[in-house]
Amino acid sequence: AQSVTQPDIHITVSEGASLELRCNYSYGATPYLFWYVQSPGQGLQLLLKYFSGDTLVQGIKGFEAEFKRSQSSFNLRKPSVHWSDAAEYFCAVGATAGFQKLVFGTGTRLLVSP
Amino acid sequence: EPEVTQTPSHQVTQMGQEVILRCVPISNHLYFYWYRQILGQKVEFLVSFYNNEISEKSEIFDDQFSVERPDGSNFTLKIRSTKLEDSAMYFCASRNRGQTEAFFGQGTRLTVV
Numbered sequence: 001a002q003s004v005t006q007p008d009i010h011i012t013v014s015e016g017a018s019l020e021l022r023c024n025y026s027y028g029a030t031p032y033l034f035w036y037v038q039s040p041g042q043g044l045q046l047l048l049k050y051f052s053g054d055t056l057v058q059g060i061k062g063f064e065a066e067f068k069r070s071q072s073s074f075n076l077r078k079p080s081v082h083w084s085d086a087a088e089y090f091c092a093v094g095a096t097a098g099f100q101k102l103v104f105g106t107g108t109r110l111l112v113s114p
Numbered sequence: 115e116p117e118v119t120q121t122p123s124h125q126v127t128q129m130g131q132e133v134i135l136r137c138v139p140i141s142n143h144l145y146f147y148w149y150r151q152i153l154g155q156k157v158e159f160l161v162s163f164y165n166n167e168i169s170e171k172s173e174i175f176d177d178q179f180s181v182e183r184p185d186g187s188n189f190t191l192k193i194r195s196t197k198l199e200d201s202a203m204y205f206c207a208s209r210n211r212g213q214t215e216a217f218f219g220q221g222t223r224l225t226v227v
Contacts, residue, residue: 032214034215036218042220043118043120043205043218043219043220043221044157044205044207044218045218046215046217046218049214049215051214090156090157092157094214100145100162100209100214100216101147101159101162101170102147102149102157102159102216103159104149104156104157104158105156106155106156107156107157
Protein backbone atom coordinates (compact mmCIF):
# COMPACT_ATOMS: atom_id res chain seq x y z
CA ALA A 1 0.00 0.00 0.00
CA GLN A 2 1.10 3.54 -0.65
CA SER A 3 2.26 5.73 2.21
CA VAL A 4 3.95 9.09 2.65
CA THR A 5 5.99 10.39 5.54
CA GLN A 6 6.71 14.02 6.18
CA PRO A 7 8.91 13.96 9.24
CA ASP A 8 8.77 17.68 10.01
CA ILE A 9 5.50 18.96 11.45
CA HIS A 10 6.68 22.57 11.68
CA ILE A 11 9.58 24.39 10.12
CA THR A 12 10.56 28.03 10.68
CA VAL A 13 12.75 29.72 8.11
CA SER A 14 13.97 33.29 7.92
CA GLU A 15 12.81 35.29 4.94
CA GLY A 16 15.44 35.03 2.21
CA ALA A 17 16.86 31.78 3.53
CA SER A 18 16.72 28.50 1.67
CA LEU A 19 14.13 25.84 2.38
CA GLU A 20 13.99 22.08 2.15
CA LEU A 21 10.91 20.08 3.13
CA ARG A 22 11.34 16.35 3.41
CA CYS A 23 9.10 13.67 1.98
CA ASN A 24 9.58 9.91 1.92
CA TYR A 25 7.20 7.58 0.21
CA SER A 26 6.44 3.89 0.01
CA TYR A 27 5.13 2.41 -3.20
CA GLY A 28 5.78 -0.78 -5.11
CA ALA A 29 6.86 0.88 -8.34
CA THR A 30 7.78 4.34 -9.55
CA PRO A 31 4.89 6.43 -8.34
CA TYR A 32 3.41 9.72 -9.32
CA LEU A 33 4.61 12.26 -6.75
CA PHE A 34 3.15 15.64 -5.96
CA TRP A 35 3.61 18.61 -3.71
CA TYR A 36 0.53 20.64 -2.82
CA VAL A 37 0.36 23.86 -0.83
CA GLN A 38 -2.53 24.97 1.35
CA SER A 39 -2.65 28.58 2.48
CA PRO A 40 -4.91 29.42 5.44
CA GLY A 41 -8.55 29.08 4.46
CA GLN A 42 -7.62 27.99 0.96
CA GLY A 43 -7.80 24.78 -1.00
CA LEU A 44 -4.95 22.63 -2.21
CA GLN A 45 -2.83 24.11 -4.96
CA LEU A 46 -0.47 21.94 -6.98
CA LEU A 47 3.13 23.15 -6.76
CA LEU A 48 4.79 20.49 -8.88
CA LYS A 49 4.65 16.85 -9.89
CA TYR A 50 6.90 14.01 -10.95
CA PHE A 51 5.93 10.97 -12.95
CA SER A 52 8.89 10.18 -15.19
CA GLY A 53 11.96 11.63 -16.83
CA ASP A 54 14.20 14.24 -15.29
CA THR A 55 14.36 13.65 -11.55
CA LEU A 56 14.62 17.37 -10.78
CA VAL A 57 11.30 19.03 -11.43
CA GLN A 58 10.46 22.69 -11.42
CA GLY A 59 7.20 24.04 -10.15
CA ILE A 60 5.38 27.26 -9.59
CA LYS A 61 6.46 30.02 -7.22
CA GLY A 62 10.15 29.13 -7.58
CA PHE A 63 9.87 25.69 -5.99
CA GLU A 64 11.66 22.57 -7.17
CA ALA A 65 11.78 18.97 -6.01
CA GLU A 66 14.13 16.09 -6.60
CA PHE A 67 13.06 12.47 -6.92
CA LYS A 68 15.61 10.06 -5.47
CA ARG A 69 14.59 6.49 -6.07
CA SER A 70 17.38 5.05 -3.90
CA GLN A 71 16.15 7.04 -0.91
CA SER A 72 12.42 6.88 -1.73
CA SER A 73 12.39 10.62 -1.31
CA PHE A 74 10.88 13.61 -3.04
CA ASN A 75 12.10 16.67 -1.14
CA LEU A 76 10.84 20.14 -1.90
CA ARG A 77 13.28 23.03 -2.10
CA LYS A 78 13.30 26.75 -2.60
CA PRO A 79 16.49 28.83 -2.68
CA SER A 80 15.01 31.97 -1.11
CA VAL A 81 11.82 31.95 0.92
CA HIS A 82 9.34 34.83 0.83
CA TRP A 83 6.91 35.70 3.63
CA SER A 84 4.04 34.72 1.34
CA ASP A 85 5.33 31.14 1.29
CA ALA A 86 4.06 30.60 4.84
CA ALA A 87 1.53 27.80 4.45
CA GLU A 88 1.03 24.08 4.91
CA TYR A 89 2.80 21.84 2.43
CA PHE A 90 1.61 18.36 1.59
CA CYS A 91 3.50 15.66 -0.24
CA ALA A 92 1.34 13.06 -1.96
CA VAL A 93 1.86 9.84 -3.85
CA GLY A 94 -0.49 8.75 -6.57
CA ALA A 95 -1.05 5.25 -7.85
CA THR A 96 0.07 4.86 -11.44
CA ALA A 97 -2.68 2.38 -12.15
CA GLY A 98 -6.39 2.43 -11.59
CA PHE A 99 -8.07 5.67 -10.74
CA GLN A 100 -5.01 7.33 -9.25
CA LYS A 101 -6.18 8.18 -5.78
CA LEU A 102 -3.72 10.24 -3.80
CA VAL A 103 -2.23 9.34 -0.46
CA PHE A 104 -1.08 12.40 1.44
CA GLY A 105 1.50 12.94 4.09
CA THR A 106 0.61 14.65 7.34
CA GLY A 107 1.90 17.98 6.08
CA THR A 108 4.60 20.43 7.12
CA ARG A 109 3.62 23.87 8.35
CA LEU A 110 6.10 26.48 7.17
CA LEU A 111 6.53 29.61 9.22
CA VAL A 112 8.58 32.48 7.79
CA SER A 113 10.25 34.85 10.21
CA PRO A 114 11.25 38.41 9.27
CA GLU B 115 -8.60 29.50 -15.70
CA PRO B 116 -11.04 26.66 -15.04
CA GLU B 117 -11.40 25.63 -11.43
CA VAL B 118 -13.24 23.23 -9.19
CA THR B 119 -15.97 25.01 -7.24
CA GLN B 120 -17.40 23.81 -3.94
CA THR B 121 -20.44 25.06 -2.07
CA PRO B 122 -21.04 25.96 0.67
CA SER B 123 -17.69 27.05 2.01
CA HIS B 124 -18.84 26.34 5.56
CA GLN B 125 -21.78 24.29 6.81
CA VAL B 126 -22.92 23.72 10.35
CA THR B 127 -25.32 20.85 10.96
CA GLN B 128 -26.79 19.05 13.92
CA MET B 129 -25.76 15.50 14.70
CA GLY B 130 -28.02 13.03 12.96
CA GLN B 131 -28.97 15.38 10.16
CA GLU B 132 -28.34 14.71 6.49
CA VAL B 133 -25.96 16.98 4.67
CA ILE B 134 -25.12 17.36 0.98
CA LEU B 135 -21.85 18.89 -0.10
CA ARG B 136 -21.76 20.17 -3.64
CA CYS B 137 -19.00 20.38 -6.18
CA VAL B 138 -18.76 21.56 -9.76
CA PRO B 139 -15.71 19.87 -11.31
CA ILE B 140 -13.83 21.29 -14.26
CA SER B 141 -16.15 20.86 -17.21
CA ASN B 142 -14.29 18.37 -19.42
CA HIS B 143 -12.91 16.24 -16.59
CA LEU B 144 -13.92 12.61 -16.28
CA TYR B 145 -12.58 11.47 -12.88
CA PHE B 146 -13.97 12.86 -9.65
CA TYR B 147 -12.85 12.50 -6.07
CA TRP B 148 -13.76 13.41 -2.52
CA TYR B 149 -11.16 13.76 0.18
CA ARG B 150 -11.48 14.94 3.75
CA GLN B 151 -9.17 16.57 6.26
CA ILE B 152 -10.01 16.40 9.93
CA LEU B 153 -8.61 19.43 11.70
CA GLY B 154 -4.89 19.01 12.31
CA GLN B 155 -4.70 15.74 10.42
CA LYS B 156 -3.74 14.71 6.93
CA VAL B 157 -5.91 14.75 3.83
CA GLU B 158 -7.58 11.35 3.38
CA PHE B 159 -9.07 9.78 0.28
CA LEU B 160 -12.78 8.98 0.50
CA VAL B 161 -13.98 7.95 -2.94
CA SER B 162 -13.32 8.15 -6.65
CA PHE B 163 -16.04 8.24 -9.30
CA TYR B 164 -15.83 7.55 -13.00
CA ASN B 165 -18.34 6.79 -15.71
CA ASN B 166 -21.24 7.35 -13.30
CA GLU B 167 -20.14 4.85 -10.73
CA ILE B 168 -17.83 4.54 -7.76
CA SER B 169 -14.47 3.22 -8.90
CA GLU B 170 -12.74 3.04 -5.53
CA LYS B 171 -13.60 3.88 -1.94
CA SER B 172 -11.79 3.89 1.35
CA GLU B 173 -12.86 2.21 4.57
CA ILE B 174 -14.01 5.63 5.78
CA PHE B 175 -16.65 5.70 3.04
CA ASP B 176 -19.25 3.54 4.76
CA ASP B 177 -22.99 3.23 4.19
CA GLN B 178 -23.55 6.69 5.63
CA PHE B 179 -21.83 8.22 2.62
CA SER B 180 -22.98 8.36 -0.97
CA VAL B 181 -21.95 10.25 -4.09
CA GLU B 182 -23.91 11.27 -7.09
CA ARG B 183 -23.50 13.09 -10.34
CA PRO B 184 -27.10 14.25 -10.75
CA ASP B 185 -26.49 16.20 -13.95
CA GLY B 186 -23.65 17.00 -16.29
CA SER B 187 -21.99 19.49 -14.02
CA ASN B 188 -22.50 18.71 -10.32
CA PHE B 189 -20.87 16.09 -8.15
CA THR B 190 -22.28 15.68 -4.65
CA LEU B 191 -21.31 13.97 -1.43
CA LYS B 192 -24.16 13.05 0.92
CA ILE B 193 -23.77 12.09 4.53
CA ARG B 194 -27.04 10.54 5.69
CA SER B 195 -26.82 10.87 9.44
CA THR B 196 -23.94 13.05 10.50
CA LYS B 197 -21.78 12.25 13.50
CA LEU B 198 -19.52 14.55 15.47
CA GLU B 199 -16.50 12.82 13.96
CA ASP B 200 -17.64 13.80 10.46
CA SER B 201 -16.56 17.35 11.24
CA ALA B 202 -13.80 18.06 8.74
CA MET B 203 -12.83 19.96 5.62
CA TYR B 204 -14.11 18.11 2.57
CA PHE B 205 -12.31 18.57 -0.72
CA CYS B 206 -13.61 17.75 -4.14
CA ALA B 207 -11.13 17.10 -6.96
CA SER B 208 -11.32 16.30 -10.64
CA ARG B 209 -8.95 15.03 -13.28
CA ASN B 210 -9.08 14.57 -17.00
CA ARG B 211 -8.11 11.47 -18.93
CA GLY B 212 -4.39 11.49 -19.61
CA GLN B 213 -3.61 13.95 -16.83
CA THR B 214 -1.55 12.89 -13.87
CA GLU B 215 -2.69 15.60 -11.48
CA ALA B 216 -6.01 16.27 -9.85
CA PHE B 217 -7.33 19.78 -9.35
CA PHE B 218 -8.83 20.55 -5.97
CA GLY B 219 -11.60 22.84 -4.90
CA GLN B 220 -11.39 25.27 -2.00
CA GLY B 221 -13.12 22.84 0.31
CA THR B 222 -16.26 22.82 2.45
CA ARG B 223 -15.75 22.99 6.17
CA LEU B 224 -18.39 20.82 7.81
CA THR B 225 -19.05 21.32 11.49
CA VAL B 226 -21.33 18.83 13.22
CA VAL B 227 -22.70 20.02 16.56
